[in-house]
Amino acid sequence: MALGLEAKLGDNVMTSTLDYIVNWGRENSLWPFVYGTACCAIEFMSTAASLHDISRYGAEVVRFSPRQADLLLVCGTVSYKQAPILKRIYEQMPEPKWVIAIGACASSGGIYDNYCTVQGIDTIIPVDVYISGCPPRPEAILDGLMKIQNQIKGETVLEDRHKDFKGILD
Amino acid sequence: MNATALEKFQAAFPDATCKVVLDSVVIDVQPDKLESTLAGLKNDPAFNCGLLLDVTGIDYKDYPKTTETRFYVVYTVRNWQDNLLVQVRTPVVDPEKGIPTATHLFDSALWGEREVWDQYGINFQNHPDLRRILNHYQFEGHPLRKDYDIRKGQVCIGNDSLEKEIRARLANNGVAESTMKDINTEIMFLNLGPSHPATHGAIRILTALDGETIMANINEIGYLHRGFEKTSENLTYNQIIPLTDRLNYCSSMMNNIAYVKAVESWLGIEITERAQFMRVVLSEFYRVLDHLVCIAANMVDMGGLTNYWYLYNEKETAYDFISRLTGARLTSSFTRIGGMYRDFYEGWESDLELQLRDIEKGIGDSIKLVLKNRIVHDRTKDVCVLSAEDALSYGFTGPTLRASGVPFDLRKDAPYYNYESFDFEIPVGSKGDIYDRIMIRFEEMFQSIRIIRQAMKFIPEGSVFIEDSQVVLPPKADVYNNIEGLANHFKLIFEGVKTPAGEWYDSFEAANGELGFHFVSDGSGRPYKLKVRPPCFYIMGGFHKMVEGNMIADAVINLGSINIIGGELDR
Numbered sequence A: 001m002a003l004g005l006e007a008k009l010g011d012n013v014m015t016s017t018l019d020y021i022v023n024w025g026r027e028n029s030l031w032p033f034v035y036g037t038a039c040c041a042i043e044f045m046s047t048a049a050s051l052h053d054i055s056r057y058g059a060e061v062v063r064f065s066p067r068q069a070d071l072l073l074v075c076g077t078v079s080y081k082q083a084p085i086l087k088r089i090y091e092q093m094p095e096p097k098w099v100i101a102i103g104a105c106a107s108s109g110g111i112y113d114n115y116c117t118v119q120g121i122d123t124i125i126p127v128d129v130y131i132s133g134c135p136p137r138p139e140a141i142l143d144g145l146m147k148i149q150n151q152i153k154g155e156t157v158l159e160d161r162h163k164d165f166k167g168i169l170d
Numbered sequence B: 001m002n003a004t005a006l007e008k009f010q011a012a013f014p015d016a017t018c019k020v021v022l023d024s025v026v027i028d029v030q031p032d033k034l035e036s037t038l039a040g041l042k043n044d045p046a047f048n049c050g051l052l053l054d055v056t057g058i059d060y061k062d063y064p065k066t067t068e069t070r071f072y073v074v075y076t077v078r079n080w081q082d083n084l085l086v087q088v089r090t091p092v093v094d095p096e097k098g099i100p101t102a103t104h105l106f107d108s109a110l111w112g113e114r115e116v117w118d119q120y121g122i123n124f125q126n127h128p129d130l131r132r133i134l135n136h137y138q139f140e141g142h143p144l145r146k147d148y149d150i151r152k153g154q155v156c157i158g159n160d161s162l163e164k165e166i167r168a169r170l171a172n173n174g175v176a177e178s179t180m181k182d183i184n185t186e187i188m189f190l191n192l193g194p195s196h197p198a199t200h201g202a203i204r205i206l207t208a209l210d211g212e213t214i215m216a217n218i219n220e221i222g223y224l225h226r227g228f229e230k231t232s233e234n235l236t237y238n239q240i241i242p243l244t245d246r247l248n249y250c251s252s253m254m255n256n257i258a259y260v261k262a263v264e265s266w267l268g269i270e271i272t273e274r275a276q277f278m279r280v281v282l283s284e285f286y287r288v289l290d291h292l293v294c295i296a297a298n299m300v301d302m303g304g305l306t307n308y309w310y311l312y313n314e315k316e317t318a319y320d321f322i323s324r325l326t327g328a329r330l331t332s333s334f335t336r337i338g339g340m341y342r343d344f345y346e347g348w349e350s351d352l353e354l355q356l357r358d359i360e361k362g363i364g365d366s367i368k369l370v371l372k373n374r375i376v377h378d379r380t381k382d383v384c385v386l387s388a389e390d391a392l393s394y395g396f397t398g399p400t401l402r403a404s405g406v407p408f409d410l411r412k413d414a415p416y417y418n419y420e421s422f423d424f425e426i427p428v429g430s431k432g433d434i435y436d437r438i439m440i441r442f443e444e445m446f447q448s449i450r451i452i453r454q455a456m457k458f459i460p461e462g463s464v465f466i467e468d469s470q471v472v473l474p475p476k477a478d479v480y481n482n483i484e485g486l487a488n489h490f491k492l493i494f495e496g497v498k499t500p501a502g503e504w505y506d507s508f509e510a511a512n513g514e515l516g517f518h519f520v521s522d523g524s525g526r527p528y529k530l531k532v533r534p535p536c537f538y539i540m541g542g543f544h545k546m547v548e549g550n551m552i553a554d555a556v557i558n559l560g561s562i563n564i565i566g567g568e569l570d571r
């Protein structure tokens, strides 16, 4: 039963909050930028291929320009040599943007605890969802995507996220 | 290797000491004789070692046996026709001063020596372009030296413009400074990468363009350098197997097999017949998978997305099939020193046959799209041609070398695991263009499937492990029920499989070419040093030779056709 304004305006109009509408749009059309560096990127390829088909979640428009993307998928090991590049790409993405660290390496350095491997990309850029596994199965990657979608539901368009983030490169 | 062969070496190089280690001849020379020795090995028709496989340094600082000097450099060369493998070792008295370069003899030394400089800080006199290759250019110190702390990471944020290097390359190609200034032939510098869809990973390809034509090209790698070699020094031999998965992750099990084969050859272990057959079946299966991904990605670069679905979907189902055996889709870690993790499961054979049929269908569908496709032909034929001489000089191996017309394949030329008794052919290209490289991979898949079917027909029954309590873990029943079993298990896990002190090199025909491992053992259960000879690294080192003079769009598909895999390239 319609209440308030909707009752007055009849069947053709629905009211909602701005947050709800915008988030609904955002969560169902995420455009990922795949920052694939190593083995985990192969599992992303599987996620995108026919069987697991990431387009069921509205996230199949893979962009290779950070300026057109709003979801950064970091698949693979990030070395210190690569860290500035990752940071630059993150900065080039327009707000709002979300980041998923796919696999053990991106989350924590994984099995590489040594002089050249960054011990988790959250020392460089803010991360929203971490996916475990070395590499994670495609199902896990889809699960991570759904986690982001859920998170977006609860966000507000007015807030600037991660304003105060400081990483090792800042 | 017999005694007369050794005498031949000793006679040719009287100032050096020669000895035989496994299949290779090891020659110890002083630095002043290094050049003449390498030149002799290359040019003397009796040796004819035209393929410089690898260059590596060794730091003996913590080695129990004292050596003449702290640092050594080892060159590994091969005569591919006669299966002659030679390692030349030379002491380095003062790393700052260094030793003479071999770049005028072998082009593969260009990158090989750069890596030694980067990792060990050993100078090579008169090297034309000696700078870091794997680590960041602002990195301080040399990580593979024994006194460099493994955890000491360095945050470097500089951006190397590479302007000096690309200008030098332009000058080298005969593009004069005045031409560059002339408004009509203005040179444009264009970077592909480090993160670019065409690079399939992180590689930086810097080109100098005249219109769309590449006048000069240099490449930067090392973005995925994960410290494989340093990490290995702190792990037991069996613990390193998971790390090898992540070298060429498209064919992970081949690396597992290549690695344990190298350790076993030093231990003098002959694994069981069944394990040998299993390794043949699995490595050929992974060769197919590797080529599937390579061609699928290459076709996407060319705009043929349909091929990707035909080829990649087969790979996708193959992953599930493999995970039934190993428990993992991608990173299998399926071998152990002395055998395999476990035997095939019941019903494997019929599953395998179904999978092979599916793969054949996928390849068949894809070939139909390619074979008479005018666009594919126009884009790949006579494009990015590499001559056999250049390919050998840059240290190419595997399908990329065979595309240039050199029929070198370790499975035929230095067979292991009974490869000599299988009936299969080595496809060889006629031109060395992109078309040849793609078609060779297609054909190799069919040959590999042939081998798999033969091997599954003749695979004997039996154990997949040898019986040797010094190498193989005891059965769980013994571990839990008697003290000897428990002690044995404990010792092997904590101390690792002990290898006799010494140094050796062993190689394997992986999907991309010769995958070699150079070990130094101090007698303990962990390698004192472990160097990988990655096929990709040297192929990437010759990339500019292929693309210069071609168009920028060709460089993109050329990169796909040589199958550069970051994990193996940068280790």
Ligand code: SF4
Pocket (backbone or CB within 6 Å): A038, A039, A040, A041, A075, A076, A077, A102, A103, A104, A105, A106, A110, A111, A133, A134, A135, A136, B246, B331
């Ligand atoms: S988490 Fe594992 S599979 Fe993923 S990039 Fe790291 S090593 Fe490779």
